[in-house]
Amino acid sequence: MELLTGLGLSWRAISDHKLRSMLTTLGVVIGVAAVITFVTLGTSLQADVVNTLAGGDQNVVTVTAVSDTQAGIAGLGGGGTAVFTQHDVALLGRTPGVAAAVPQGGLAAAGVGYRNDTVGRQWITVTTPAYFEAQGRSFAAGRPFQEGRPEVVLNAQAATMFEENVTVGSNVTIVPGATQRPVNATVVGILRPTSAESGGTLLSAPDRPAIYAPTDPYYGRRVSSPATGSYQRVYPEVLVVATDTTNVESLKGRLQSRLAASSDAHLILPEGYHLSVATYQDRVSKLREISSTFTAYVVGIALISLVVGAIGIANIMLANVAERRREIGIMKAIGARNRDVVQLFLNEAVLLGLLGALLGTVVGVAGAFVGTELIKLPFVMDVVWLPVAIAVGVGVGVVAGLYPAWSAARTDPIEALRYE
Amino acid sequence: MTADPPSAEDEPPAVVSLVNVYKVYRRGEAVPALDGLSLSLPRGSYTAVMGPSGSGKSTLLNLVGCLDRPTAGRVEIDGRDATTLDEDALTAIRRETVGFVFQTFNLMPRLTAVENVALPMLFAGVPGPERRQRALDLLGSVGLADRVEHRPNELSGGQRQRVAIARALANEPALLLADEPTGNLDSETGSTIMALIGRLAEAGNTVLLVTHERDVAEHAERIVHLLDGTVDRIETVSRRRVDDVEEDVVGWNS
Numbered sequence: 001m002e003l004l005t006g007l008g009l010s011w012r013a014i015s016d017h018k019l020r021s022m023l024t025t026l027g028v029v030i031g032v033a034a035v036i037t038f039v040t041l042g043t044s045l046q047a048d049v050v051n052t053l054a055g056g057d058q059n060v061v062t063v064t065a066v067s068d069t070q071a072g073i074a075g076l077g078g079g080g081t082a083v084f085t086q087h088d089v090a091l092l093g094r095t096p097g098v099a100a101a102v103p104q105g106g107l108a109a110a111g112v113g114y115r116n117d118t119v120g121r122q123w124i125t126v127t128t129p130a131y132f133e134a135q136g137r138s139f140a141a142g143r144p145f146q147e148g149r150p151e152v153v154l155n156a157q158a159a160t161m162f163e164e165n166v167t168v169g170s171n172v173t174i175v176p177g178a179t180q181r182p183v184n185a186t187v188v189g190i191l192r193p194t195s196a197e198s199g200g201t202l203l204s205a206p207d208r209p210a211i212y213a214p215t216d217p218y219y220g221r222r223v224s225s226p227a228t229g230s231y232q233r234v235y236p237e238v239l240v241v242a243t244d245t246t247n248v249e250s251l252k253g254r255l256q257s258r259l260a261a262s263s264d265a266h267l268i269l270p271e272g273y274h275l276s277v278a279t280y281q282d283r284v285s286k287l288r289e290i291s292s293t294f295t296a297y298v299v300g301i302a303l304i305s306l307v308v309g310a311i312g313i314a315n316i317m318l319a320n321v322a323e324r325r326r327e328i329g330i331m332k333a334i335g336a337r338n339r340d341v342v343q344l345f346l347n348e349a350v351l352l353g354l355l356g357a358l359l360g361t362v363v364g365v366a367g368a369f370v371g372t373e374l375i376k377l378p379f380v381m382d383v384v385w386l387p388v389a390i391a392v393g394v395g396v397g398v399v400a401g402l403y404p405a406w407s408a409a410r411t412d413p414i415e416a417l418r419y420e
Numbered sequence: 421m422t423a424d425p426p427s428a429e430d431e432p433p434a435v436v437s438l439v440n441v442y443k444v445y446r447r448g449e450a451v452p453a454l455d456g457l458s459l460s461l462p463r464g465s466y467t468a469v470m471g472p473s474g475s476g477k478s479t480l481l482n483l484v485g486c487l488d489r490p491t492a493g494r495v496e497i498d499g500r501d502a503t504t505l506d507e508d509a510l511t512a513i514r515r516e517t518v519g520f521v522f523q524t525f526n527l528m529p530r531l532t533a534v535e536n537v538a539l540p541m542l543f544a545g546v547p548g549p550e551r552r553q554r555a556l557d558l559l560g561s562v563g564l565a566d567r568v569e570h571r572p573n574e575l576s577g578g579q580r581q582r583v584a585i586a587r588a589l590a591n592e593p594a595l596l597l598a599d600e601p602t603g604n605l606d607s608e609t610g611s612t613i614m615a616l617i618g619r620l621a622e623a624g625n626t627v628l629l630v631t632h633e634r635d636v637a638e639h640a641e642r643i644v645h646l647l648d649g650t651v652d653r654i655e656t657v658s659r660r661r662v663d664d665v666e667e668d669v670v671g672w673n674s
Contacts, residue, residue: 016530334540413487414487414488
């Protein structure tokens with residue numbers, strides 16, 4: 001039988017039961033829509049994360065101490081235990097191919113005040129003046145802080161988080177803890193927003209303020225350095241800036257061997273932790289790994305939904321076969337071959353699957369678009385989903401339609417013609 | 421009495437030839453539905469089959485229509501032995517050699533009149549435009565030229581049966597098989613249908629008519645009486661019934 005005529009006949013059967021056909025395809029619609037929405041959100045999220053990490057830090061190698069059991073994301077701040085002494089920072093800084101080694105720590109302040117307004121619970125990044133250059137940050141106003149002075153640098157969001165806007169030269173009050181005395185600091189610089197910040201994205205939302213302070217006098221954490229025998233400041237993270245981006249991988253190896261040979265860090269490293277040296281590539285692939293785990297999880301759920309969708313189509317096709325038994329008998333009596341009958345019913349199942357997949361694609365793309373708008377991600381749509389959705393629709397239709405079509409072809413015309 | 425199998429060389433070859441046919445259904449009682457039946461339908465003949473319920477009319481119809489195979493015996497349709505053919509070959513006979521007309525019309529409800537008539541040609545692989553043209557011609561010849569795009573539920577009983585007759589003729593069958601064609605029609609409409617079938621028989625079609633009504637059977641040249649699964653007697657109709665419907669009345673939209 002001609003394919004087009006056969007499809008036309010099958011389409012008529014579908015369009016004669018519009019509501020039923022719509023409900024039948026719902027499982028496939030939901031499955032395909034779920035995959036497309038969540039995978040697109042995942043892709044968009046990944047693109048956003050990579051964008052955030054990109055920029056000036058492709059030549060930055062992050063050195064941290066991470067737990068053996070926890071899969072932390074190096075380079076996303078926070079985490080890690082403080083093991084890198086000033087000796088280690090200097091050691092890393094002297095490694096060939098290193099432009100600068102910038103220690104980075106953190107200080108959880110109970111609050112930061114400006115004039116009559118105090119904003120509670122602020123994370124203050126404690127680092128050296130070289131940090132800004134290493135991170136590729138530029139100043140909207142002012143300059144970097146200087147070591148040993150009570151100075152701070154704010155990002156644009158932090159500068160505007162108080163009732164009155166902070167300007168260069170203003171004094172802010174840092175409250176380290178509830179029982180500790182507040183310390184005054186002069187704002188010497190305000191950072192220009194990064195492209196990711198100004199776009200406003202999930203990971204660096206525009207409302208997330210950041211305050212940067214010099215280690216001296218704000219960072220008090222010290223340990224006895226085994227290498228030098230003196231008390232030294234100790235940091236959880238060191239940003240190592242390579243002289244150029246092409247030798248980052250070999251630099252990584254040199255850093256690792258230096259740390260193992262003569263750092264304080266590997267001596268004072270607590271049980272269950274190891275030193276991690278992560279390049280830009282390492283950080284990005286770690287994120288991709290997390291993102292693809294998420295994607296695989298969503299695809300798994302969607303597959304279940306597609307199986308449910310296929311069962312739905314198979315179910316309604318079986319009902320159709322029972323309902324149209326007489327028609328099948330007529331067709332066979334007037335000369336329809338078994339394969340003609342199979343073709344007609346398989347067509348119908350495939351059309352239902354395809355219809356569901358196409359509707360699902362529309363719903364999924366719309367859902368992904370709304371989703372990315374809501375959580376302020378860049379909308380990254382992969383066009384490969386359209387042919388994939390079509391293939392899935394056809395596949396689900398074939399799987400769901402085979403048994404009903406076979407049972408239709410098996411219908412005995414004598415019995416079927418007697419059937420009222 | 422059992423009819424003799426066709427033997428004479430000079431007779432025209434029979435369209436249908438059943439020789440000593442048995443049909444026993446496995447389910448229920450082991451009473452044979454057909455019990456050594458032999459029957460021959462010469463080309464161009466118009467035969468009616470009559471008999472009480474359970475006499476084997478339906479079984480005979482199913483065998484001649486290649487919807488079923490005999491338990492024993494030979495069934496030859498247009499020179500081919502249906503007992504030895506596989507299912508696809510039987511289907512091919514139904515499609516190309518036999519045209520079915522049913523009591524309940526059995527049109528495809530979702531298809532228009534012209535699509536119903538074109539359906540056997542679709543299965544036979546006739547190309548689209550030719551299919552439609554022939555379907556339109558056939559509908560014209562049964563007087564339904566102005567109803568071609570109507571669905572069965574938009575047609576009267578008589579119109580439906582005429583669509584069914586046009587469909588039965590679609591692939592130019594050697595045999596027209598009519599199973600109680602007037603059973604679901606009022607007598608006046610039934611008359612027009614019988615006049616149409618009579619016209620087709622006169623035009624040279626071989627017709628086998630199954631009915632339990634003598635009035636209807638008398639339209640044929642001969643009446644085969646079945647009893648208990650075998651031919652009881654064959655009666656030649658001396659005065660064939662010709663309904664008092666004019667030829668052009670067939671063109672009515674009854």
